[in-house]
Amino acid sequence: MSIEVKNITKFYKDQKALNNVSFSIKKGEIVGFLGPNGAGKSTMMKIITGFITASEGEVLVSNYNVKTDKLAAQKHIGYLPEHNPLYLEMYVKEYLLFNASIYKIPKVEVEKIIKKVGLTPEAHKKIKQLSKGYRQRVGLAAALLHNPNVLILDEPTTGLDPNQLIDIRALIKEIGKNKTVLFSTHIMQEVDAICDRVILINKGEIVADENLIELKKNQAQVIEVEFDYKIEKQFIETIPHLKCAENIYDTSWLLTFNTSKDMRPAVFDFAHDNGLKTLQLNTKNKNLESLFQELIPN
Structure with missing residues:
Protein backbone atom coordinates (compact mmCIF):
# COMPACT_ATOMS: atom_id res chain seq x y z
CA MET A 1 0.00 0.00 0.00
CA SER A 2 1.17 3.54 -0.74
CA ILE A 3 -0.63 5.00 2.30
CA GLU A 4 -1.63 3.11 5.44
CA VAL A 5 -3.39 5.01 8.21
CA LYS A 6 -3.76 2.94 11.37
CA ASN A 7 -5.96 3.98 14.31
CA ILE A 8 -5.06 7.67 14.19
CA THR A 9 -6.36 9.85 17.01
CA LYS A 10 -5.46 13.52 17.39
CA PHE A 11 -6.14 15.84 20.32
CA TYR A 12 -5.74 19.60 20.34
CA LYS A 13 -5.61 20.11 24.11
CA ASP A 14 -9.02 18.74 25.22
CA GLN A 15 -10.57 18.72 21.73
CA LYS A 16 -10.51 15.44 19.80
CA ALA A 17 -10.02 16.30 16.12
CA LEU A 18 -9.62 12.69 14.89
CA ASN A 19 -10.96 9.54 16.52
CA ASN A 20 -9.40 6.16 15.65
CA VAL A 21 -9.19 6.81 11.89
CA SER A 22 -7.95 3.94 9.66
CA PHE A 23 -7.76 3.50 5.88
CA SER A 24 -5.30 2.43 3.19
CA ILE A 25 -4.73 3.55 -0.41
CA LYS A 26 -2.92 1.64 -3.14
CA LYS A 27 -0.87 2.95 -6.04
CA GLY A 28 -2.86 4.36 -8.94
CA GLU A 29 -5.90 5.31 -6.85
CA ILE A 30 -7.33 8.82 -6.74
CA VAL A 31 -9.22 9.01 -3.47
CA GLY A 32 -11.51 11.86 -2.50
CA PHE A 33 -11.35 12.78 1.18
CA LEU A 34 -14.75 14.36 1.64
CA GLY A 35 -16.43 15.99 4.61
CA PRO A 36 -17.88 19.25 5.93
CA ASN A 37 -15.67 22.08 7.16
CA GLY A 38 -14.05 21.14 10.46
CA ALA A 39 -14.47 17.39 9.91
CA GLY A 40 -10.74 16.67 10.30
CA LYS A 41 -9.60 16.48 6.67
CA SER A 42 -6.72 18.95 6.89
CA THR A 43 -5.58 17.55 10.24
CA MET A 44 -5.39 14.04 8.76
CA MET A 45 -3.43 15.28 5.76
CA LYS A 46 -0.96 17.18 7.93
CA ILE A 47 -0.38 13.98 9.93
CA ILE A 48 0.20 11.94 6.75
CA THR A 49 2.76 14.47 5.52
CA GLY A 50 4.51 14.61 8.90
CA PHE A 51 3.68 18.30 9.40
CA ILE A 52 2.03 17.48 12.73
CA THR A 53 2.14 14.30 14.83
CA ALA A 54 -0.77 12.12 15.87
CA SER A 55 -1.66 11.62 19.53
CA GLU A 56 -2.17 7.90 18.88
CA GLY A 57 -1.74 5.47 15.95
CA GLU A 58 0.66 5.41 13.02
CA VAL A 59 0.91 6.29 9.34
CA LEU A 60 3.02 4.47 6.75
CA VAL A 61 3.87 6.07 3.39
CA SER A 62 5.57 3.69 0.94
CA ASN A 63 6.22 1.46 3.99
CA TYR A 64 8.05 4.24 5.89
CA ASN A 65 6.66 5.25 9.29
CA VAL A 66 5.94 8.98 9.15
CA LYS A 67 6.63 9.42 12.87
CA THR A 68 9.84 7.37 13.28
CA ASP A 69 11.29 7.76 9.76
CA LYS A 70 9.85 11.10 8.73
CA LEU A 71 12.44 12.27 6.20
CA ALA A 72 12.40 8.95 4.32
CA ALA A 73 8.59 9.05 4.18
CA GLN A 74 8.51 12.69 3.06
CA LYS A 75 10.78 11.90 0.10
CA HIS A 76 7.85 9.90 -1.29
CA ILE A 77 5.25 12.66 -0.70
CA GLY A 78 4.27 15.65 -2.82
CA TYR A 79 2.06 18.06 -0.85
CA LEU A 80 -0.14 20.94 -1.96
CA PRO A 81 -1.59 22.53 1.20
CA GLU A 82 -4.93 24.33 1.28
CA HIS A 83 -3.30 27.79 1.34
CA ASN A 84 -0.73 27.32 -1.42
CA PRO A 85 2.46 28.98 -0.02
CA LEU A 86 4.38 30.69 -2.83
CA TYR A 87 7.05 33.40 -3.06
CA LEU A 88 5.02 35.92 -5.03
CA GLU A 89 7.99 38.11 -6.02
CA MET A 90 9.81 35.20 -7.66
CA TYR A 91 9.42 34.23 -11.30
CA VAL A 92 7.73 30.88 -11.95
CA LYS A 93 10.83 29.20 -13.36
CA GLU A 94 13.05 30.82 -10.73
CA TYR A 95 10.81 29.49 -7.94
CA LEU A 96 10.81 25.95 -9.35
CA LEU A 97 14.59 26.01 -9.87
CA PHE A 98 14.94 27.10 -6.25
CA ASN A 99 12.83 24.11 -5.15
CA ALA A 100 14.79 21.81 -7.43
CA SER A 101 18.07 22.93 -5.83
CA ILE A 102 16.72 21.90 -2.40
CA TYR A 103 15.99 18.40 -3.73
CA LYS A 104 19.24 18.41 -5.80
CA ILE A 105 17.22 17.79 -8.95
CA PRO A 106 18.75 18.55 -12.40
CA LYS A 107 17.50 21.73 -14.12
CA VAL A 108 16.22 19.67 -17.06
CA GLU A 109 13.56 18.17 -14.76
CA VAL A 110 12.20 21.65 -14.08
CA GLU A 111 11.59 22.15 -17.81
CA LYS A 112 9.77 18.81 -17.94
CA ILE A 113 7.52 19.68 -14.99
CA ILE A 114 6.74 23.13 -16.41
CA LYS A 115 5.56 21.47 -19.62
CA LYS A 116 3.70 18.69 -17.79
CA VAL A 117 1.53 21.05 -15.73
CA GLY A 118 0.93 23.51 -18.59
CA LEU A 119 3.02 26.40 -17.26
CA THR A 120 5.16 27.02 -20.37
CA PRO A 121 3.42 30.30 -21.38
CA GLU A 122 3.71 31.62 -17.80
CA ALA A 123 7.21 30.39 -16.91
CA HIS A 124 8.84 33.82 -17.20
CA LYS A 125 6.19 35.74 -15.26
CA LYS A 126 6.27 36.66 -11.61
CA ILE A 127 4.01 34.43 -9.51
CA LYS A 128 2.06 37.47 -8.27
CA GLN A 129 1.00 38.13 -11.88
CA LEU A 130 -0.67 34.73 -12.24
CA SER A 131 -4.33 33.84 -11.85
CA LYS A 132 -5.28 31.49 -9.02
CA GLY A 133 -5.55 28.60 -11.48
CA TYR A 134 -1.96 29.10 -12.63
CA ARG A 135 -0.77 29.56 -9.05
CA GLN A 136 -2.28 26.15 -8.28
CA ARG A 137 -0.31 24.75 -11.21
CA VAL A 138 2.87 26.20 -9.73
CA GLY A 139 2.04 24.52 -6.41
CA LEU A 140 1.42 21.22 -8.19
CA ALA A 141 4.66 21.57 -10.12
CA ALA A 142 6.58 22.12 -6.88
CA ALA A 143 4.87 19.10 -5.31
CA LEU A 144 5.78 16.91 -8.31
CA LEU A 145 9.41 18.03 -8.81
CA HIS A 146 10.98 15.16 -6.87
CA ASN A 147 8.71 12.59 -8.59
CA PRO A 148 6.92 11.40 -5.42
CA ASN A 149 4.85 8.20 -5.26
CA VAL A 150 2.14 9.90 -3.21
CA LEU A 151 0.44 13.23 -3.87
CA ILE A 152 -1.54 14.94 -1.09
CA LEU A 153 -3.84 17.74 -2.31
CA ASP A 154 -5.73 19.79 0.26
CA GLU A 155 -8.66 21.69 -1.32
CA PRO A 156 -6.76 22.29 -4.62
CA THR A 157 -9.78 23.60 -6.56
CA THR A 158 -11.20 26.10 -4.05
CA GLY A 159 -11.77 29.51 -5.62
CA LEU A 160 -11.14 28.48 -9.23
CA ASP A 161 -13.38 29.61 -12.07
CA PRO A 162 -15.12 26.95 -14.25
CA ASN A 163 -12.39 26.89 -16.92
CA GLN A 164 -9.64 26.64 -14.31
CA LEU A 165 -11.57 23.82 -12.61
CA ILE A 166 -11.69 21.79 -15.82
CA ASP A 167 -7.95 22.25 -16.39
CA ILE A 168 -6.93 21.31 -12.83
CA ASN A 178 0.75 6.33 -12.01
CA LYS A 179 0.69 7.93 -8.56
CA THR A 180 -1.41 7.67 -5.42
CA VAL A 181 -3.51 10.81 -4.97
CA LEU A 182 -5.40 11.77 -1.80
CA PHE A 183 -7.63 14.69 -2.68
CA SER A 184 -9.32 16.64 0.10
CA THR A 185 -12.44 18.64 -0.65
CA HIS A 186 -15.90 19.51 0.64
CA ILE A 187 -17.26 19.75 -2.93
CA MET A 188 -18.96 16.52 -4.01
CA GLN A 189 -18.89 17.37 -7.71
CA GLU A 190 -15.08 17.40 -7.55
CA VAL A 191 -15.00 13.87 -6.17
CA ASP A 192 -17.45 12.68 -8.84
CA ALA A 193 -15.33 14.27 -11.58
CA ILE A 194 -11.88 13.16 -10.45
CA CYS A 195 -11.87 10.26 -8.00
CA ASP A 196 -12.07 6.46 -8.10
CA ARG A 197 -13.06 6.18 -4.46
CA VAL A 198 -14.41 8.38 -1.69
CA ILE A 199 -13.75 8.41 2.04
CA LEU A 200 -16.31 10.41 4.04
CA ILE A 201 -15.23 11.88 7.36
CA ASN A 202 -17.43 13.66 9.89
CA LYS A 203 -16.54 14.93 13.35
CA GLY A 204 -13.18 13.21 13.18
CA GLU A 205 -14.50 9.75 12.27
CA ILE A 206 -14.74 7.80 9.00
CA VAL A 207 -18.44 7.32 8.19
CA ALA A 208 -18.09 5.75 4.71
CA ASP A 209 -15.43 4.35 2.37
CA GLU A 210 -16.91 3.67 -1.07
CA ASN A 211 -15.68 2.76 -4.55
CA LEU A 212 -17.43 5.27 -6.82
CA ILE A 213 -17.90 2.82 -9.68
CA GLU A 214 -19.60 0.36 -7.32
CA LEU A 215 -21.64 3.16 -5.73
CA LYS A 216 -22.96 4.23 -9.14
CA LYS A 217 -23.53 0.62 -10.22
CA ASN A 218 -25.57 -0.09 -7.10
CA GLN A 219 -27.64 3.07 -7.24
CA ALA A 220 -31.22 2.58 -6.20
CA GLN A 221 -33.74 3.99 -8.68
CA VAL A 222 -35.82 6.51 -6.78
CA ILE A 223 -38.78 8.39 -8.28
CA GLU A 224 -40.68 11.21 -6.60
CA VAL A 225 -44.20 11.51 -7.98
CA GLU A 226 -47.18 13.74 -7.20
CA PHE A 227 -50.68 12.65 -8.26
CA ASP A 228 -53.80 14.82 -8.45
CA TYR A 229 -55.66 12.71 -5.84
CA LYS A 230 -54.76 10.74 -2.74
CA ILE A 231 -54.30 7.02 -3.22
CA GLU A 232 -53.87 4.10 -0.83
CA LYS A 233 -50.46 2.51 -0.43
CA GLN A 234 -51.85 -0.94 -1.31
CA PHE A 235 -52.60 0.30 -4.84
CA ILE A 236 -49.16 1.93 -5.22
CA GLU A 237 -47.58 -1.41 -4.31
CA THR A 238 -48.98 -3.01 -7.47
CA ILE A 239 -46.38 -1.15 -9.59
CA PRO A 240 -43.82 -3.76 -10.80
CA HIS A 241 -40.29 -3.88 -9.30
CA LEU A 242 -41.33 -1.57 -6.44
CA LYS A 243 -39.06 -2.02 -3.43
CA CYS A 244 -40.75 0.49 -1.13
CA ALA A 245 -43.20 3.38 -1.25
CA GLU A 246 -43.18 6.33 1.14
CA ASN A 247 -46.01 8.85 1.31
CA ILE A 248 -43.96 12.03 1.84
CA TYR A 249 -46.82 14.53 1.70
CA ASP A 250 -50.52 14.28 0.89
CA THR A 251 -50.55 13.14 -2.76
CA SER A 252 -46.75 12.93 -3.12
CA TRP A 253 -44.84 9.63 -2.98
CA LEU A 254 -41.21 8.54 -2.95
CA LEU A 255 -40.94 5.26 -4.87
CA THR A 256 -37.81 3.08 -4.74
CA PHE A 257 -37.34 0.36 -7.37
CA ASN A 258 -34.98 -2.63 -7.40
CA THR A 259 -34.29 -2.53 -11.14
CA SER A 260 -32.02 -0.51 -13.44
CA LYS A 261 -34.85 -0.29 -16.01
CA ASP A 262 -36.35 3.20 -16.27
CA MET A 263 -39.62 2.90 -14.29
CA ARG A 264 -41.08 6.28 -15.15
CA PRO A 265 -43.26 4.83 -17.95
CA ALA A 266 -44.60 2.25 -15.46
CA VAL A 267 -45.55 5.05 -13.06
CA PHE A 268 -47.33 6.92 -15.87
CA ASP A 269 -49.14 3.70 -16.87
CA PHE A 270 -50.17 3.14 -13.25
CA ALA A 271 -51.61 6.66 -13.04
CA HIS A 272 -53.50 6.25 -16.33
CA ASP A 273 -54.94 2.85 -15.34
CA ASN A 274 -56.19 4.27 -12.03
CA GLY A 275 -57.66 7.48 -13.44
CA LEU A 276 -54.94 9.69 -11.97
CA LYS A 277 -52.88 12.51 -13.39
CA THR A 278 -49.17 12.92 -12.61
CA LEU A 279 -48.64 16.54 -11.57
CA GLN A 280 -44.93 16.08 -11.00
CA LEU A 281 -42.37 13.31 -11.55
CA ASN A 282 -38.66 13.50 -10.74
CA THR A 283 -35.89 10.91 -10.57
CA LYS A 284 -33.83 11.10 -7.39
CA ASN A 285 -31.33 8.27 -7.86
CA LYS A 286 -29.04 7.57 -4.95
CA ASN A 287 -25.62 9.06 -5.63
CA LEU A 288 -22.69 10.58 -3.79
CA GLU A 289 -24.73 13.63 -2.83
CA SER A 290 -27.54 11.57 -1.32
CA LEU A 291 -25.01 9.35 0.47
CA PHE A 292 -23.40 12.48 1.94
CA GLN A 293 -26.78 13.84 3.06
CA GLU A 294 -27.73 10.48 4.55
CA LEU A 295 -24.50 10.08 6.55
CA ILE A 296 -23.76 13.72 7.33
CA PRO A 297 -27.10 15.47 7.97
CA ASN A 298 -27.28 19.22 8.60
Whole structure:
Protein backbone atom coordinates (compact mmCIF):
# COMPACT_ATOMS: atom_id res chain seq x y z
CA MET A 1 0.00 0.00 0.00
CA SER A 2 1.17 3.54 -0.74
CA ILE A 3 -0.63 5.00 2.30
CA GLU A 4 -1.63 3.11 5.44
CA VAL A 5 -3.39 5.01 8.21
CA LYS A 6 -3.76 2.94 11.37
CA ASN A 7 -5.96 3.98 14.31
CA ILE A 8 -5.06 7.67 14.19
CA THR A 9 -6.36 9.85 17.01
CA LYS A 10 -5.46 13.52 17.39
CA PHE A 11 -6.14 15.84 20.32
CA TYR A 12 -5.74 19.60 20.34
CA LYS A 13 -5.61 20.11 24.11
CA ASP A 14 -9.02 18.74 25.22
CA GLN A 15 -10.57 18.72 21.73
CA LYS A 16 -10.51 15.44 19.80
CA ALA A 17 -10.02 16.30 16.12
CA LEU A 18 -9.62 12.69 14.89
CA ASN A 19 -10.96 9.54 16.52
CA ASN A 20 -9.40 6.16 15.65
CA VAL A 21 -9.19 6.81 11.89
CA SER A 22 -7.95 3.94 9.66
CA PHE A 23 -7.76 3.50 5.88
CA SER A 24 -5.30 2.43 3.19
CA ILE A 25 -4.73 3.55 -0.41
CA LYS A 26 -2.92 1.64 -3.14
CA LYS A 27 -0.87 2.95 -6.04
CA GLY A 28 -2.86 4.36 -8.94
CA GLU A 29 -5.90 5.31 -6.85
CA ILE A 30 -7.33 8.82 -6.74
CA VAL A 31 -9.22 9.01 -3.47
CA GLY A 32 -11.51 11.86 -2.50
CA PHE A 33 -11.35 12.78 1.18
CA LEU A 34 -14.75 14.36 1.64
CA GLY A 35 -16.43 15.99 4.61
CA PRO A 36 -17.88 19.25 5.93
CA ASN A 37 -15.67 22.08 7.16
CA GLY A 38 -14.05 21.14 10.46
CA ALA A 39 -14.47 17.39 9.91
CA GLY A 40 -10.74 16.67 10.30
CA LYS A 41 -9.60 16.48 6.67
CA SER A 42 -6.72 18.95 6.89
CA THR A 43 -5.58 17.55 10.24
CA MET A 44 -5.39 14.04 8.76
CA MET A 45 -3.43 15.28 5.76
CA LYS A 46 -0.96 17.18 7.93
CA ILE A 47 -0.38 13.98 9.93
CA ILE A 48 0.20 11.94 6.75
CA THR A 49 2.76 14.47 5.52
CA GLY A 50 4.51 14.61 8.90
CA PHE A 51 3.68 18.30 9.40
CA ILE A 52 2.03 17.48 12.73
CA THR A 53 2.14 14.30 14.83
CA ALA A 54 -0.77 12.12 15.87
CA SER A 55 -1.66 11.62 19.53
CA GLU A 56 -2.17 7.90 18.88
CA GLY A 57 -1.74 5.47 15.95
CA GLU A 58 0.66 5.41 13.02
CA VAL A 59 0.91 6.29 9.34
CA LEU A 60 3.02 4.47 6.75
CA VAL A 61 3.87 6.07 3.39
CA SER A 62 5.57 3.69 0.94
CA ASN A 63 6.22 1.46 3.99
CA TYR A 64 8.05 4.24 5.89
CA ASN A 65 6.66 5.25 9.29
CA VAL A 66 5.94 8.98 9.15
CA LYS A 67 6.63 9.42 12.87
CA THR A 68 9.84 7.37 13.28
CA ASP A 69 11.29 7.76 9.76
CA LYS A 70 9.85 11.10 8.73
CA LEU A 71 12.44 12.27 6.20
CA ALA A 72 12.40 8.95 4.32
CA ALA A 73 8.59 9.05 4.18
CA GLN A 74 8.51 12.69 3.06
CA LYS A 75 10.78 11.90 0.10
CA HIS A 76 7.85 9.90 -1.29
CA ILE A 77 5.25 12.66 -0.70
CA GLY A 78 4.27 15.65 -2.82
CA TYR A 79 2.06 18.06 -0.85
CA LEU A 80 -0.14 20.94 -1.96
CA PRO A 81 -1.59 22.53 1.20
CA GLU A 82 -4.93 24.33 1.28
CA HIS A 83 -3.30 27.79 1.34
CA ASN A 84 -0.73 27.32 -1.42
CA PRO A 85 2.46 28.98 -0.02
CA LEU A 86 4.38 30.69 -2.83
CA TYR A 87 7.05 33.40 -3.06
CA LEU A 88 5.02 35.92 -5.03
CA GLU A 89 7.99 38.11 -6.02
CA MET A 90 9.81 35.20 -7.66
CA TYR A 91 9.42 34.23 -11.30
CA VAL A 92 7.73 30.88 -11.95
CA LYS A 93 10.83 29.20 -13.36
CA GLU A 94 13.05 30.82 -10.73
CA TYR A 95 10.81 29.49 -7.94
CA LEU A 96 10.81 25.95 -9.35
CA LEU A 97 14.59 26.01 -9.87
CA PHE A 98 14.94 27.10 -6.25
CA ASN A 99 12.83 24.11 -5.15
CA ALA A 100 14.79 21.81 -7.43
CA SER A 101 18.07 22.93 -5.83
CA ILE A 102 16.72 21.90 -2.40
CA TYR A 103 15.99 18.40 -3.73
CA LYS A 104 19.24 18.41 -5.80
CA ILE A 105 17.22 17.79 -8.95
CA PRO A 106 18.75 18.55 -12.40
CA LYS A 107 17.50 21.73 -14.12
CA VAL A 108 16.22 19.67 -17.06
CA GLU A 109 13.56 18.17 -14.76
CA VAL A 110 12.20 21.65 -14.08
CA GLU A 111 11.59 22.15 -17.81
CA LYS A 112 9.77 18.81 -17.94
CA ILE A 113 7.52 19.68 -14.99
CA ILE A 114 6.74 23.13 -16.41
CA LYS A 115 5.56 21.47 -19.62
CA LYS A 116 3.70 18.69 -17.79
CA VAL A 117 1.53 21.05 -15.73
CA GLY A 118 0.93 23.51 -18.59
CA LEU A 119 3.02 26.40 -17.26
CA THR A 120 5.16 27.02 -20.37
CA PRO A 121 3.42 30.30 -21.38
CA GLU A 122 3.71 31.62 -17.80
CA ALA A 123 7.21 30.39 -16.91
CA HIS A 124 8.84 33.82 -17.20
CA LYS A 125 6.19 35.74 -15.26
CA LYS A 126 6.27 36.66 -11.61
CA ILE A 127 4.01 34.43 -9.51
CA LYS A 128 2.06 37.47 -8.27
CA GLN A 129 1.00 38.13 -11.88
CA LEU A 130 -0.67 34.73 -12.24
CA SER A 131 -4.33 33.84 -11.85
CA LYS A 132 -5.28 31.49 -9.02
CA GLY A 133 -5.55 28.60 -11.48
CA TYR A 134 -1.96 29.10 -12.63
CA ARG A 135 -0.77 29.56 -9.05
CA GLN A 136 -2.28 26.15 -8.28
CA ARG A 137 -0.31 24.75 -11.21
CA VAL A 138 2.87 26.20 -9.73
CA GLY A 139 2.04 24.52 -6.41
CA LEU A 140 1.42 21.22 -8.19
CA ALA A 141 4.66 21.57 -10.12
CA ALA A 142 6.58 22.12 -6.88
CA ALA A 143 4.87 19.10 -5.31
CA LEU A 144 5.78 16.91 -8.31
CA LEU A 145 9.41 18.03 -8.81
CA HIS A 146 10.98 15.16 -6.87
CA ASN A 147 8.71 12.59 -8.59
CA PRO A 148 6.92 11.40 -5.42
CA ASN A 149 4.85 8.20 -5.26
CA VAL A 150 2.14 9.90 -3.21
CA LEU A 151 0.44 13.23 -3.87
CA ILE A 152 -1.54 14.94 -1.09
CA LEU A 153 -3.84 17.74 -2.31
CA ASP A 154 -5.73 19.79 0.26
CA GLU A 155 -8.66 21.69 -1.32
CA PRO A 156 -6.76 22.29 -4.62
CA THR A 157 -9.78 23.60 -6.56
CA THR A 158 -11.20 26.10 -4.05
CA GLY A 159 -11.77 29.51 -5.62
CA LEU A 160 -11.14 28.48 -9.23
CA ASP A 161 -13.38 29.61 -12.07
CA PRO A 162 -15.12 26.95 -14.25
CA ASN A 163 -12.39 26.89 -16.92
CA GLN A 164 -9.64 26.64 -14.31
CA LEU A 165 -11.57 23.82 -12.61
CA ILE A 166 -11.69 21.79 -15.82
CA ASP A 167 -7.95 22.25 -16.39
CA ILE A 168 -6.93 21.31 -12.83
CA ARG A 169 -9.29 18.30 -12.82
CA ALA A 170 -7.75 17.01 -16.04
CA LEU A 171 -4.25 17.55 -14.66
CA ILE A 172 -5.00 15.65 -11.43
CA LYS A 173 -6.55 12.75 -13.36
CA GLU A 174 -3.47 12.54 -15.58
CA ILE A 175 -1.12 12.60 -12.57
CA GLY A 176 -3.21 9.92 -10.85
CA LYS A 177 -2.55 7.36 -13.59
CA ASN A 178 0.75 6.33 -12.01
CA LYS A 179 0.69 7.93 -8.56
CA THR A 180 -1.41 7.67 -5.42
CA VAL A 181 -3.51 10.81 -4.97
CA LEU A 182 -5.40 11.77 -1.80
CA PHE A 183 -7.63 14.69 -2.68
CA SER A 184 -9.32 16.64 0.10
CA THR A 185 -12.44 18.64 -0.65
CA HIS A 186 -15.90 19.51 0.64
CA ILE A 187 -17.26 19.75 -2.93
CA MET A 188 -18.96 16.52 -4.01
CA GLN A 189 -18.89 17.37 -7.71
CA GLU A 190 -15.08 17.40 -7.55
CA VAL A 191 -15.00 13.87 -6.17
CA ASP A 192 -17.45 12.68 -8.84
CA ALA A 193 -15.33 14.27 -11.58
CA ILE A 194 -11.88 13.16 -10.45
CA CYS A 195 -11.87 10.26 -8.00
CA ASP A 196 -12.07 6.46 -8.10
CA ARG A 197 -13.06 6.18 -4.46
CA VAL A 198 -14.41 8.38 -1.69
CA ILE A 199 -13.75 8.41 2.04
CA LEU A 200 -16.31 10.41 4.04
CA ILE A 201 -15.23 11.88 7.36
CA ASN A 202 -17.43 13.66 9.89
CA LYS A 203 -16.54 14.93 13.35
CA GLY A 204 -13.18 13.21 13.18
CA GLU A 205 -14.50 9.75 12.27
CA ILE A 206 -14.74 7.80 9.00
CA VAL A 207 -18.44 7.32 8.19
CA ALA A 208 -18.09 5.75 4.71
CA ASP A 209 -15.43 4.35 2.37
CA GLU A 210 -16.91 3.67 -1.07
CA ASN A 211 -15.68 2.76 -4.55
CA LEU A 212 -17.43 5.27 -6.82
CA ILE A 213 -17.90 2.82 -9.68
CA GLU A 214 -19.60 0.36 -7.32
CA LEU A 215 -21.64 3.16 -5.73
CA LYS A 216 -22.96 4.23 -9.14
CA LYS A 217 -23.53 0.62 -10.22
CA ASN A 218 -25.57 -0.09 -7.10
CA GLN A 219 -27.64 3.07 -7.24
CA ALA A 220 -31.22 2.58 -6.20
CA GLN A 221 -33.74 3.99 -8.68
CA VAL A 222 -35.82 6.51 -6.78
CA ILE A 223 -38.78 8.39 -8.28
CA GLU A 224 -40.68 11.21 -6.60
CA VAL A 225 -44.20 11.51 -7.98
CA GLU A 226 -47.18 13.74 -7.20
CA PHE A 227 -50.68 12.65 -8.26
CA ASP A 228 -53.80 14.82 -8.45
CA TYR A 229 -55.66 12.71 -5.84
CA LYS A 230 -54.76 10.74 -2.74
CA ILE A 231 -54.30 7.02 -3.22
CA GLU A 232 -53.87 4.10 -0.83
CA LYS A 233 -50.46 2.51 -0.43
CA GLN A 234 -51.85 -0.94 -1.31
CA PHE A 235 -52.60 0.30 -4.84
CA ILE A 236 -49.16 1.93 -5.22
CA GLU A 237 -47.58 -1.41 -4.31
CA THR A 238 -48.98 -3.01 -7.47
CA ILE A 239 -46.38 -1.15 -9.59
CA PRO A 240 -43.82 -3.76 -10.80
CA HIS A 241 -40.29 -3.88 -9.30
CA LEU A 242 -41.33 -1.57 -6.44
CA LYS A 243 -39.06 -2.02 -3.43
CA CYS A 244 -40.75 0.49 -1.13
CA ALA A 245 -43.20 3.38 -1.25
CA GLU A 246 -43.18 6.33 1.14
CA ASN A 247 -46.01 8.85 1.31
CA ILE A 248 -43.96 12.03 1.84
CA TYR A 249 -46.82 14.53 1.70
CA ASP A 250 -50.52 14.28 0.89
CA THR A 251 -50.55 13.14 -2.76
CA SER A 252 -46.75 12.93 -3.12
CA TRP A 253 -44.84 9.63 -2.98
CA LEU A 254 -41.21 8.54 -2.95
CA LEU A 255 -40.94 5.26 -4.87
CA THR A 256 -37.81 3.08 -4.74
CA PHE A 257 -37.34 0.36 -7.37
CA ASN A 258 -34.98 -2.63 -7.40
CA THR A 259 -34.29 -2.53 -11.14
CA SER A 260 -32.02 -0.51 -13.44
CA LYS A 261 -34.85 -0.29 -16.01
CA ASP A 262 -36.35 3.20 -16.27
CA MET A 263 -39.62 2.90 -14.29
CA ARG A 264 -41.08 6.28 -15.15
CA PRO A 265 -43.26 4.83 -17.95
CA ALA A 266 -44.60 2.25 -15.46
CA VAL A 267 -45.55 5.05 -13.06
CA PHE A 268 -47.33 6.92 -15.87
CA ASP A 269 -49.14 3.70 -16.87
CA PHE A 270 -50.17 3.14 -13.25
CA ALA A 271 -51.61 6.66 -13.04
CA HIS A 272 -53.50 6.25 -16.33
CA ASP A 273 -54.94 2.85 -15.34
CA ASN A 274 -56.19 4.27 -12.03
CA GLY A 275 -57.66 7.48 -13.44
CA LEU A 276 -54.94 9.69 -11.97
CA LYS A 277 -52.88 12.51 -13.39
CA THR A 278 -49.17 12.92 -12.61
CA LEU A 279 -48.64 16.54 -11.57
CA GLN A 280 -44.93 16.08 -11.00
CA LEU A 281 -42.37 13.31 -11.55
CA ASN A 282 -38.66 13.50 -10.74
CA THR A 283 -35.89 10.91 -10.57
CA LYS A 284 -33.83 11.10 -7.39
CA ASN A 285 -31.33 8.27 -7.86
CA LYS A 286 -29.04 7.57 -4.95
CA ASN A 287 -25.62 9.06 -5.63
CA LEU A 288 -22.69 10.58 -3.79
CA GLU A 289 -24.73 13.63 -2.83
CA SER A 290 -27.54 11.57 -1.32
CA LEU A 291 -25.01 9.35 0.47
CA PHE A 292 -23.40 12.48 1.94
CA GLN A 293 -26.78 13.84 3.06
CA GLU A 294 -27.73 10.48 4.55
CA LEU A 295 -24.50 10.08 6.55
CA ILE A 296 -23.76 13.72 7.33
CA PRO A 297 -27.10 15.47 7.97
CA ASN A 298 -27.28 19.22 8.60
